[in-house]
Amino acid sequence: MESGNTVGLDGIKEAAGPETESEQALVMRAQLGDTEAFGELFEQHRDRLHGWAERMTGDAYLADDIVQDAFVKAFLHLGTLSDTSRFLPWLYRITRNQANMRLRRGGPHRKESPFSAMHSGMKGGASVDWEDLDSMLYHLARKASDAAMQEQDPAESLLRKDLYETIHALLHCLSAKERGIFKAYFYRQLSPEAIADMYEMSIGSVYTYIYRSRKKLGKEHARVSFSLMSEQKGGGGMRTSKVLQLPDWTTQSPLKASSLVNAIGRMLALREDSRDPAKLMGISTVAFRMKISNRTTFADGVYVFDWKQTVHDFFAKLGYRITVLCGQLSNSPVPVLGAVERFPVVLPIEEAVIPFVRKHINQGQPVLYFDTRVSKPYVHEWSMIYGYDDELRTVYLTDPMIPEGKKLSYDDVIHNPVRFLAGIEGEKEPEKAVRRTEEAENRELAEQTIRFAIEYARNGCVYSPSTSYLQYTSGLDAYDRWIWFLRDPCHLPNRYGMGHLFAYYAETKRYASQYLRTVPFRTEAMRLTLLAAEAYEQAAEEFDGLSEAVPFIRTSEMLSTELRAQCAESLSRAKEFEHAAIGYLEKVLNHSR
Template structure:
């Protein structure tokens, strides 16, 4: 083969590769527009290096380029719906990166970055008395000059605002340690470059950028604290503490995929109230729950319920009252909007969350926490915070994929876009000596009957959960099976979400297995118990059909697309599961009717 033929062959292979990459990008962009966050993640993973290259080419600064790319990706995520031609995703992303880079380079006017203090215009008569190597001296003179101007000019508003700015900077600087403050002064006051500062301190340039970033974050949060009056004790001193609780072992046999219930079970075990997972799933209603997005097989429907109300009512039934801390951050992409849209908007300040954590852990109780940094293949899950360390500014918490747990910084907890923390206390009436055995049995029957009535009601209600956000719709109960089946048999050009389908199948298959276990142990008698056992058998078979689905589409993070043949097999298993679950609901209705007859005797 000649060199020309080899060159032509290589070019053809390259062209085919680029065409395949373009087709894949278009497919992922189309799925991302439908709300598929996993597809968006794959899309960004494919093009992040290009975005970094563009940003670095414009700025000549690799560290600034990282910040630009992060801002650009957030904007792309929020604006993906405005992309009219999905085949043009790469040029569209390039434009967003370019705009973000231009905005970053324009900040600070002629200084391109932060404006130096000298640029605020200190009068020449005052300049000679300033100790320019002492930031306190600079701020003192700037504040005094602004105050004098405010008293001597006819339009003092600008001078007063300047005075307030200088006083605020001075009041928040105590949050920096000595080294952070020295680097801060060198960068923002002396206007030295990071390379020059690195040479001064015999550090790497990357470390200097880390110090600058950390100082910015501290100053920003301290400014918020000062504005809200959240000041430290006199002298800036605070009591530094740490505590780590020893959680009881939580074997795989006790763990369930629905982490809302799983973490409640572990939390109760940590305070000496161990409960069977089947009991918790049954009493909470999650063993019988089914919800499917009207859009496609997104996994978000697992999380769509009223978190606050469900936690309060369920824990009250178990004998506990709940203290909640919840909210959503402003100007931040909030996951699971349909579940948290009613949460108040909150500020990302540590003082709003860390004292809550300290108080619960100091009392020997872990904190129930919604974690948006869960390890793959999960996106977010509930966890338990079981330790804190003021010196290291970090907490210790569980992670579904890390048996030994993990550590998060206080800053990460404060910046979680979804704030949901809860602590529990035993209700006084439940602390009394146990009632008679007959009274306890009656209470158990009442709770079991309530859970079964709840299961029947949910099965028959196709809209059990309605978000306020109009474009988010979910189908529930037995109707959810029909919705799911339609997704699997939809237009082959728009296949169902593969990652979500895997998590749904695994979660709901396990839930139905636990529904069967729960019903085998309800404290009924006679005909009511016979019908409960028949329902248990039907749920067992529904779980097996869903288990076949789960085995064929295992839960994992993947951009793989389900084939039409796979979709059809799964649809058949869903039809079988629906038939068994419909039979189970029929038996539960008969069990409730029998209980009503027994009451009337």
């Protein structure tokens, strides 16, 4: 029988209200591996599940653990849910099962029992070495499994067996001293004062050890739960590998600085969809962006934009649907924080990342990846994962400085403080509209890109970090910020960051010019577009000169006063050329139709 405090399945519809279409869409996205969508589902239902769990157990703190366990299991089994409109009842059943696993029927230890109570209630205890952790846990797991089988409840058997096997794995993550204090407090039910006397430490230190142990066990619980469930899903511990052959995208070495578009171009090439680099740079709008930090001349502004929206929009323009995994590790220094500060905090769990890579590689699809271990002189860049090997625990990926690619360990990938992976799910369904010629579609894309270029240059980037000390200037105003850094005698520009910025913007301005030369405009609109292209080319030449004067290399040499003045003059000229280009593009829109 269920506890009298539980909530029946019949009450779910009334409590939850009708299932919404948006929730079904979130479930479908989550089934494809979109952790962000699952996170939204978690936020929507966490409070309701906590209420159910608390009514079942009468313990708010125990309800917290139950809800956490329920969502871990739900995430791992979401692929088994065939009817996405039944997500909430399905989630309730998982929560109820987790609550039942935590509860003990009858007796004073009806709630989560201390191990000392189990010890005293078990027969045959004399054959167990209760000072030996392995012996004790094995005995507990076997006894719990036998008891459940005698009740002829296979579901209860699996739940209890899973619980104790998990506990067995968990406690080994603690150090000897942590384990000893944990056992004294939870198994032997000793007071913190008694434990402090045993270990000759302060009571406050005992509480600190208990707190740290709980935290470590919580993280280990999540990791082990993922591992156990992966095996139950049919993984069987099988080790596989697959490496896709890197394509020759172009005969040149394109987009060394603009690694995002370079990685996406190579992803498309693996699908035998070779796109011209200049067109990709234009359609992605990367060619028309410029952003400088308000605090320093580091190159971080290059990376600060809405990654998810930009990548989704870019692939959509190219005709593809994608799935994104993103996050930031807790307690880790996160690079390019301005771009990833809104990502969910995630744990370094292998099963939350590597299956995503396997799935796409096994389908012949590479994965877009943000690499914080890129080869020098870069600090971090975009790359493409094109293979994996379970035996070697290695992924294969591109690197701006290594034409043949490189390898990273699974640990390097899961401990990357910035998690961003994107995989192509398929081609986007065509819109129900009047069929247009390829030229008309390309012209519409070109007009969209030009509108973006004008808006960005005049008004700057719409995306801005919410962290107050991370502020940037974008568009044409970025030139003024940059020039101020060079001319202010109290400011010391960062030479390494300047070298990166000069190389990057020399490339983007040149690709802006090349892209504009390909747009399918006619007559006066085409003439004005070519004038804009020429102005961007002249801006690129100014950046070429700057890149030669301040190369992108590591050096302790400081920028001299004379060199700073020369750089400021070159940037002023580059701004004039880009300002002229934007003026021409504004006129283009008046003649493009």
